[in-house]
Amino acid sequence: MQALRMDQTQYDMIRRHGEETFPHECCGVLLGHAEEAANVVVDAIRAGNIRTDSAHNRYQIAPQELIRIQREARQRGLDIVGFYHSHPDHPAQWSKTDLAEAHWFGCSYVITSVVGLQNTGGAGTARCRATDTNAFLLTGTVEEDKRLDAQPMEVTATVSA
Amino acid sequence: MQIHIPTPLRQYTGKQATVHVSARTVAEALAGLTSQFPELRKHLYTEDGKLRAFVNIYRNDEDIRYIDGKENAPVNDSDSLSIIPSIAGGAPVAETTAANALTPEEMARYSRHLILPEVGEAGQLKLKNGRVLCIGAGGLGAPLTMYLAAAGLGTLGIVDFDVVEASNLHRQVIHGTGDIGRPKLDSAEDSLKAINPNVKIVKFETKLTSENALRIFKDFDIVADGTDNFPTRYLVNDACVLSGIPNVYASIYRFEGQASVFGAPDGPCYRCLYPEPPPPGLVPSCAEGGVLGILPGLLGMIQATETIKLILGEGEPLIGRLLLVDTLAMRFRELKLHKNADCPVCGSHPTVTKLIDYAEFCGIPAKSTVPASEINGVPQMEVGELKRRMDAGENVFVLDVREPFEFSIAQIGGHLIPLNDLPQRVRELDPNRETVVHCKVGGRSQRAAEFLAQRGFKKVHNLAGGIAAWSEKIDPSVPKY
Numbered sequence: 001m002q003a004l005r006m007d008q009t010q011y012d013m014i015r016r017h018g019e020e021t022f023p024h025e026c027c028g029v030l031l032g033h034a035e036e037a038a039n040v041v042v043d044a045i046r047a048g049n050i051r052t053d054s055a056h057n058r059y060q061i062a063p064q065e066l067i068r069i070q071r072e073a074r075q076r077g078l079d080i081v082g083f084y085h086s087h088p089d090h091p092a093q094w095s096k097t098d099l100a101e102a103h104w105f106g107c108s109y110v111i112t113s114v115v116g117l118q119n120t121g122g123a124g125t126a127r128c129r130a131t132d133t134n135a136f137l138l139t140g141t142v143e144e145d146k147r148l149d150a151q152p153m154e155v156t157a158t159v160s161a
Numbered sequence: 162m163q164i165h166i167p168t169p170l171r172q173y174t175g176k177q178a179t180v181h182v183s184a185r186t187v188a189e190a191l192a193g194l195t196s197q198f199p200e201l202r203k204h205l206y207t208e209d210g211k212l213r214a215f216v217n218i219y220r221n222d223e224d225i226r227y228i229d230g231k232e233n234a235p236v237n238d239s240d241s242l243s244i245i246p247s248i249a250g251g252a253p254v255a256e257t258t259a260a261n262a263l264t265p266e267e268m269a270r271y272s273r274h275l276i277l278p279e280v281g282e283a284g285q286l287k288l289k290n291g292r293v294l295c296i297g298a299g300g301l302g303a304p305l306t307m308y309l310a311a312a313g314l315g316t317l318g319i320v321d322f323d324v325v326e327a328s329n330l331h332r333q334v335i336h337g338t339g340d341i342g343r344p345k346l347d348s349a350e351d352s353l354k355a356i357n358p359n360v361k362i363v364k365f366e367t368k369l370t371s372e373n374a375l376r377i378f379k380d381f382d383i384v385a386d387g388t389d390n391f392p393t394r395y396l397v398n399d400a401c402v403l404s405g406i407p408n409v410y411a412s413i414y415r416f417e418g419q420a421s422v423f424g425a426p427d428g429p430c431y432r433c434l435y436p437e438p439p440p441p442g443l444v445p446s447c448a449e450g451g452v453l454g455i456l457p458g459l460l461g462m463i464q465a466t467e468t469i470k471l472i473l474g475e476g477e478p479l480i481g482r483l484l485l486v487d488t489l490a491m492r493f494r495e496l497k498l499h500k501n502a503d504c505p506v507c508g509s510h511p512t513v514t515k516l517i518d519y520a521e522f523c524g525i526p527a528k529s530t531v532p533a534s535e536i537n538g539v540p541q542m543e544v545g546e547l548k549r550r551m552d553a554g555e556n557v558f559v560l561d562v563r564e565p566f567e568f569s570i571a572q573i574g575g576h577l578i579p580l581n582d583l584p585q586r587v588r589e590l591d592p593n594r595e596t597v598v599h600c601k602v603g604g605r606s607q608r609a610a611e612f613l614a615q616r617g618f619k620k621v622h623n624l625a626g627g628i629a630a631w632s633e634k635i636d637p638s639v640p641k642y
Contacts, residue, residue: 107168
């Protein structure tokens with residue numbers, strides 16, 4: 001299957017977003033192109049998590065925000081190739097909820113596990129750390145036969161513009 | 162008009178990201194789209210022709226669910242429609258996924274539990290899956306929550322909206338000196354997380370009321386009542402019975418305490434024991450009556466023990482038993498409690514089927530912001546007024562009805578006759594003289610003033626707020642205690 005390709009800057013940014021919103025789930029949109037060998041991420045756009053009622057284990061991107069992101073993507077000649085979110089204190093694996101709520105066939109769902117750190121406090125000590133980041137491709141054609149398949153990720157060195 | 166097609170559906174529109182249709186309403190536009198590309202239909206609609214729940218349709222920037230007419234909302238050529246499948250997900254919900262294994266860290270932490278036959282790994286897992294709600298993070302709540310956390314309780318909810326004060330520290334060991342001024346919930350959470358980071362702490366920074374109690378209790382299996390007032394005790398009891406969960410109860414007064422488990426299926430509830438609340442003012446709070454600091458420590462531990470026994474299903478819980486603790490004599494006694502078949506809440510024909518106004522039930526008048534000028538016929542005097550009269554040299558006799566040890570801590574020059582001695586010593590007083598009675602906060606002095614008024618004293622006033630108000634508003638050098 002096609003890999004998901006992104007550069008180091010985007011990879012770090014996705015993971016850092018999860019650390020910033022910990023203990024809540026972060027979420028965002030991956031913009032780029034579907035190429036022969038891989039889906040290439042050109043930009044990762046942060047989005048707001050509207051599940052404020054249960055942000056520690058649920059995320060949702062407001063459709064309105066997505067329209068805005070899509071419009072921006074169109075203007076830049078980019079497509080939506082996937083989404084990313086984090087799992088606070090939970091493995092970087094898709095859950096039943098993740099699969100049930102995934103509808104963007106052919107897109108990648110990238111999940112980062114962020115673990116809380118027990119430390120004795122003090123300003124400047126990290127309170128959490130992003131561990132694994134995994135990508136999953138939503139495969140299938142209809143709701144009834146969809147699955148999230150582990151997708152290889154290629155993280156390339158950032159090329160300066 | 163344009164319809165923007167999301168990436169996953171472009172394979173059905175010949176890879177087009179935008180499709181043009183002519184239409185006058187949203188429904189017409191979508192119908193035009195699906196007639197051009199019939200494969201789209203099953204992705205957008207359910208079998209009975211409704212839009213799939215996860216499919217969001219936007220006319221420009223508005224969700225059609227919120228536009229007048231919804232799918233029949235009008236569109237014109239300059240509008241665009243966007244089809245946006247939902248983007249959502251999340252980690253599995255901790256509450257519904259039962260823990261079925263202990264981590265190596267947990268095995269090490271709870272090893273002394275694991276080697277007890279009555280606990281073992283199975284029992285420790287029961288604790289890990291347990292959900293207990295503690296009402297109050299104060300005298301009883303402090304030891305209760307700390308030991309439940311240490312024992313490995315999975316989910317611990319705490320209800321408290323109070324702030325840590327210096328006078329809490331002699332007994333509420335979950336809070337430290339550095340926590341004065343902080344919300345009790347935050348201070349408690351820090352202590353509990355330091356003891357055991359595995360516990361999930363759910364904070365409810367609110368007053369428990371008839372409006373929110375049932376909703377809050379819904380996610381818990383056991384309630385431990387650490388309340389400090391009667392209306393809330395009755396509220397907690399009734400809400401537990403209505404929710405079908407047990408209420409691990411304890412109460413303290415000076416040197417004595419009581420503990421029991423109410424609300425068990427065949428057991429009595431709090432109202433079986435105390436069908437009616439005491440008249441307001443009869444039972445002083447810790448602030449008024451004082452409390453030996455270690456007492457709630459002991460009773461809170463008994464509550465923690467009973468809670469753990471209920472979760473493990475081991476031993477004999479205090480159902481139908483009222484444990485009486487006298488710490489001065491260090492004697493423990495027990496009374497049998499029977500479920501009252503006619504109990505209005507838990508009896509066979511309950512009359513209380515929903516939560517009521519408990520302040521009213523306990524005879525506490527609704528708080529008004531205007532201080533009463535008269536209570537039970539006794540005129541109330543503000544501390545400012547007393548100060549004015551004293552400064553003006555008026556012939557006011559100040560009667561202090563507190564205890565001698567209180568007088569030695571702080572006094573404002575009143576004549577001391579402790580409340581209980583008043584009937585014998587009333588002859589020391591002049592019934593025709595302007596008299597202002599005070600105590601610490603105004604409760605005892607009100608009773609004294611009513612007593613004097615009945616004895617024919619015509620010019621008796623109660624000092625509203627007592628010496629505490631005097632210290633607060635007139636002379637801060639008068640010690641607060």
